[in-house]
Amino acid sequence: MTASVDWFPLWNSLKIALVSGLFVAVFGIAGAYYAAKLPKVLKGVLDVILTLPLVLPPTVCGYCLLLIVGIKRPLGAFLDSLGFRFVMTWYGGVLAAVVVAFPLMYRTSRGAFEAFDENLAFAGQTLGLSDSFIFWRIRLPACRQGLLAGFVLSFARALGEYGATSMLIGYIPGRTATVSTTVYQLYRLNDNKGAAFWVTVNLVFSTVILMSVNILENKKKRVSEH
């Protein structure tokens, strides 16, 4: 069967996960950085809102997204008129993955930023260093292990996303099919062999990702032992 395998779901999953991973990384890091500076109450409220997608069932997230970007909704119709359609397209997959994976990146980054020794930033300020220098050359490098771990986790989450994705972009072979929606589809069609194949692909991927998280964490420990 290998000769006739259609690898589209894998490439599509990877494409969606990579693009959404990039968005999540930028917004998650920025969100965590600015949230850390907010007053306590506001930070608490923001935390709840931003972490909600982590605990809500993904199908509920997908449903909520449909309520917002569905083509019959005001925003969805407006975006559609601009040529951006989030329903039944791979961008929709990106949107679903961003929403679901964001809390992981945000939470992990915030933990990393909160563990940062603020005296380093103060020392930079008293030496006259600019805020951007302090952010890019001191804060970010000092937090990079945590940020990287957050990225890997949210990338993995995006790669395996099923619930919100299936609500928003369904399953169209060759257009919106991802690994996870393909597994479900093949199982429904009683194609156990096909399902098993994609499950194996998924297992291999997830294992590699978890191993890389472990390696990162061990590296982090070694560094802090100094």
Next chain:
Amino acid sequence: MSLYVDIEKKLGSFYLRSRFECGNEITGILGPSGSGKSLTLKCIAGIERPDRGRIILDGRVLFDSEKRIDLKPRKRRVGYMFQNYALFPDMNVGRNILCGLHGERDRGVRDRVLREALKRYGLEGLSERRVQELSGGQQQRVALARIMVNRPQLLLLDEPFSALDAHLRMKLQISMLETLREYGRPVLMVSHSRDEIYRMCSKTSVLTDGLMNGPVETESLFSDPKTVTAALLTGCKNITPARPEGRDILFAPEWGIAFRTSLGIPEAVTHLGIRAHYFDPSEKENRFPVRFVSGLEEPFERVLEFRYPGQSPESPDVWWRIPKSGSLCEKPEFLGVSPRYVMPLRES
């Protein structure tokens, strides 16, 4: 005066009131932990913002709540050495020092200044090293070099020796003192260690519960601390309630004894203090019978605890500290203390 500070800041139930001036010398701020020492430094550096007040450095207003002036830390030209040195962990020694030279674009000048700094602070050959690989003393010198190449107008040292092993401390204090004397600008050094303050600082302020007193000459702070807190912070072990009886007599009711003092007795006197080192069996003045109760051996000194015959039971034992090399063979029956060592103290 080079530095003028008059600030107030409330943090929860803590209330900092700091008001002092200092010149081109090393001024110590002595206080227990939690007394607001670091907060004072942070306000001067601009890391924390006082609620009210003014900070003026060489006629340059750094902060003035009335005129709404609040210079950013990077505009203040104030060097701050943190307790943990705050070296940037992802840069090597050379890059850390060069961070203090960010304003200099000329590569040649940067290289030359870095070379000189490495040599001067005993860091030759360590430029490429990761800062985590350095010893505590080396880290301190990198922090100092990084600050000094930045040419600050004022230097703030926050417990600079507390992260070091005891045997290194004295050595580094000597070399730091040399650097600071050459620096010739005002230096504020925060510490909870009276030895450190005594060795390093020509003047000293005492900070307790957010209230700053002084600065006064360090020498006189130790010889006549004036307040109970200052006496405790400078290591006075024997403090007991006292009231004046006559021009130069202090009566200590809990010891049942009246002492003559040659230090002026202020009206508000509430206690007297006698340092454990200053009891003397051959002293003729303030000489009273004593009864020894217990003792403690230290490597080079002996601590003996005694009581006066009329001492009330609640009053703690009195400490006498003598060098072991002394000729003392037997515990004396009488101990005297010179009137210049009987320190009149007020509550605060």
